[in-house]
Amino acid sequence: MKKFLFQVLVLTLLFPITSGYSAEGDTYDFAWLDPDKEVYVLQNRKYRKAGRVHAYLGGGKTLSGAFVDGTTLQARIGYFFKEEWGFEGVYAKNSGSENVTAKSVRDNGNGVGSRPFRRITDGYVGGMLLWSPFYSKINTFNTIIYYDWIFGVGYGQLQETNNLNEFQQIGFSGDETLTHNGYMWDIGLMIYINQMMSLRIDVTAFHYKATSPAVNSTEELWNDNFDLSFSFGLNF
Numbered sequence: 001m002k003k004f005l006f007q008v009l010v011l012t013l014l015f016p017i018t019s020g021y022s023a024e025g026d027t028y029d030f031a032w033l034d035p036d037k038e039v040y041v042l043q044n045r046k047y048r049k050a051g052r053v054h055a056y057l058g059g060g061k062t063l064s065g066a067f068v069d070g071t072t073l074q075a076r077i078g079y080f081f082k083e084e085w086g087f088e089g090v091y092a093k094n095s096g097s098e099n100v101t102a103k104s105v106r107d108n109g110n111g112v113g114s115r116p117f118r119r120i121t122d123g124y125v126g127g128m129l130l131w132s133p134f135y136s137k138i139n140t141f142n143t144i145i146y147y148d149w150i151f152g153v154g155y156g157q158l159q160e161t162n163n164l165n166e167f168q169q170i171g172f173s174g175d176e177t178l179t180h181n182g183y184m185w186d187i188g189l190m191i192y193i194n195q196m197m198s199l200r201i202d203v204t205a206f207h208y209k210a211t212s213p214a215v216n217s218t219e220e221l222w223n224d225n226f227d228l229s230f231s232f233g234l235n236f
Contacts, residue, residue, distance in 0.1 A: 058231020070096025126156015182208030
């Protein structure tokens with residue numbers, strides 16, 4: 001008798017495990033609790049990206065550059081040919097100026113100082129391949145928030161203004177504007193308002209090579225620009 005009861009207990013415990021797998025789109029019917037409610041399994045993806053064009057417009061702050069405070073305005077347009085894969089074009093118009101740190105380096109309070117080397121990003125344009133393997137949802141005060149993680153890698157062109165001539169030519173203070181090709185990557189969080197409207201939070205990085213500020217140097221060094229942006233978009 002004890003052996004029989006033990007077998008029944010084991011089967012009872014194992015039954016939810018063996019029968020608990022649910023595919024995307026499955027629902028559990030809790031009509032016995034409330035006939036108007038349905039509880040969706042975690043696998044359910046309510047909003048879709050495949051076959052849709054998206055366009056975003058927003059702005060934010062430049063995170064890189066020890067001697068520069070900068071901002072960015074960004075426009076994005078892209079298309080997901082699969083739910084996990086797509087592509088996107090990015091255009092950014094940046095602006096910046098020397099910050100308090102740079103000014104304190106130039107003048108330490110005694111009328112003397114050093115020359116801080118800085119690159120101010122004017123903007124960039126590029127294209128990226130997008131990968132969106134993760135999605136999730138949060139239930140907050142009976143409101144479900146759906147969001148997707150998006151990762152992108154690509155190539156583009158960046159324009160920057162620097163004071164390289166101030167280092168290469170003694171007594172010269174004019175700025176120089178240069179254009180560089182480089183690599184881009186992006187990490188984004190896409191938060192759905194509904195199927196058509198959504199919000200994006202993105203960290204966009206641009207890596208490029210440019211001439212070293214050392215006197216008489218022709219060596220090219222890697223430089224980075226990081227932008228944090230918030231944008232509103234439509235999915236068609």
